Amino acid sequence: MSKIKNWYMQIYHKLFHLDDRLLLIIVGSIAGMCSGLAAVALRLSLEHVFEWLHPFRQYGWAFVLPAVGAVLSSFYLEKIAREGAGHGVPEVIYSVSRYGGLLRFRSSYSRLIASFLTIGSGGSAGPEAPVVMSGSAIGSNLAKFLGLNDRQRITLVGCGTAGAIAAIFNAPIAGLVFSVEVILGEWKFVNIIPIAIAAVAGTQVSHAIIPEQVIFNHIPFAVSYNDIFPSICLAGVTALISIVFTKTLRQTKKIAQKTSLSFWSKALLGGCTVGLIGIYMPVVLGEGYHFIQSMISGTFSMGVFVIFVAVFAKIFATAITLGWGGSGGIFAPSLLIGSLIGIFFHKFILLIFPNVEIAKEGAYALFGMTGIISGVMQAPLTGIFLIVEITGGYETILPLILVSSISSTMSHYIEPASFYFKELIERGQFLRPGTDERILADLNLGELIETGYDTFSENMVFRDFIEALKSSNQNFFPVIEDDTGVYKGVIQISAIRKYVLDPGVYDMIFLNQIMDTDVLTASLENGLQEVLDMMENNNMDTIPVVEHERFVGMISKNRILDLYRRELIMQTSVY
């Protein structure tokens, strides 16, 4: 028996400990399947509840439906799950960069429930971000369950994310690209394979469960050279709209934060507003996938002007839903806004030049979607691959790349931070792997501090100090109070050099008369960035660290460089 166990342990050790690639691929595909399941569950339940509520929408009181959903959703998040509202993507990114992808288990279902309540009742938001949060939490908790390290956990978070996006859009490459481009931020060989497999696993799960209910059917489009110039113009429009959209989202949220209402009255107010808009513009309600579907297939019937108004109605409704207590993402609203703009643009061109030969309006809906996705998320690859996979062909790739690159470049020029990163950058939490900020945030003062310094009493006579100096290799001599040990100041060799050579003063002075009391000190709570700024601004090479009035040690630039370099090697080495 023990022989079998021994044998098993050896195999286990060889397969999973020496080389974790196989382990990551296996666990990653499980994570991908689980998050795919979560995505399909949310999609199916949203569809059912939307159908179930459909008959009630003809009544006048229907506008309170989104309000009820929003109140329930914010109540659930605030009181039961006790998690903050919002879409959750910045939290996942921050957790990946700061805590090795550690996420709570309840995150794997709390956002799903909250966004189900919000979107199912008609709130204007997308189910992708909650699904991403859920998928990444599933990956993270699988890693926790198996006792994996931070690097492996991050890969599994990426797997969960990829599985979720791939399952919801039936687009495995888009899942992979989104996960690496937006969530992880680094293209590493070890990450890509498990994530790709997870994305495929997620897609297969959604295929197996809802084979006929894939969100967007594959429709081929004939795109000619005539479409290039219009698509460039469209890219400009989508860039502007993406900025309007991002700004509106942020402004509405700021207004909501300033308003001193309780969370449920905010949700009630916001939900009713969205409901009222929805009475006149049903296109703004919910995640809007079937509207997108009808726009791509060319069966969407609305006037040019109405579409134009609908774009802004959708922007406003999404901002209200997400800012005032609802829960959900901006992915689906971005797609809807993009396709509305695409269709509007197509109709507008035909209105001015009735005889021009350009592609069908469904193709323009796709271009618009790419433009908005690239502009809002500033993730051009995600934009391109998502739409290419949705259309199922490469006929449209040229205009897609044009629109995507122009739109993301233009919006990057006006607003350098994307919607997902802006919050993190403002909070100083945007720490991509291998960057200066990340390394400075990872190194803490405790690691850098040089201890073992002899301290000296402030009542020591200078002659005794000179004696101590002879046998010491310190360059800095901290001076403390006799009875209490409180830090008083520091003596630097460079500052006292001329007195050291003057025996006439040896018996005349005590250390308190010669020490430097106005040297800046750091405390262990300071971040490395702050300490470096202090040193930079005051031309110091070494800074004493004082904690609770006690001298702890010194931090020198030499030591910082040494550790910084090692950290950089650790973080950027290709595994």
Place this chain on the structure above:
Amino acid sequence: MELSVLELSKRLGVTPITIERWLRQGNLPVSSKGTHCRFNKKDLENWASKRNISLDFSENKNLSSPEKEHPLLSAAIQDGGVYYDIKGDNVHQVLKNSIDKFTVIPQDFKDDLFDRLARREAALSTGIGKGIAIPHPREQLHYLTSPVICVSFLDHPVDYNALDQKQVFVLFFILCPDLKLHLHLLSALSFCLKDFQFIQFLEQKPAAGLLIKKIEFLQQRNTI
């Protein structure tokens, strides 16, 4: 405003070679290339703020803070004054009598100064030998605006617990608003007192003008 490579290298604290390498690698926003590279100030500010680099354009920035002007020993004695025939038979009496005569010390602070000096003497005698003592407090005196040295010639020598057991005939009071100045004056004074001729000169209890002249002459030789 435009900057050259050399100016920019000074602002960033790197050598021009580094600037040239950054240019070659395309890391710097250069406004005109050719034989001479120029940098636009606004572009640079933009570039620096994005990269979290501190870039100071203020013209009067002193890159190295100038050494503080040290007060001269002779000037400190001029400000402090020279006093003669101080009575007293022990350390405390001569200290007390000297302080009473000093005009630079405000009346309210005289007792405080005496306490401080007495405490300093109790910790370690300031008699440095050869009949000279340098009483001084261990703390800075905030009420003084500039450092002063008061010289007290005693009426008759007093036992001061000096290292060489010699009786003290002159006291140099070093009174400073700042401990750093104190150290400087002490060092300068101890340089003068190394001179054997100067001690002999002091034993004659010279007039204030002569004493200051002599010290001016001595401190010219001191490079500290």
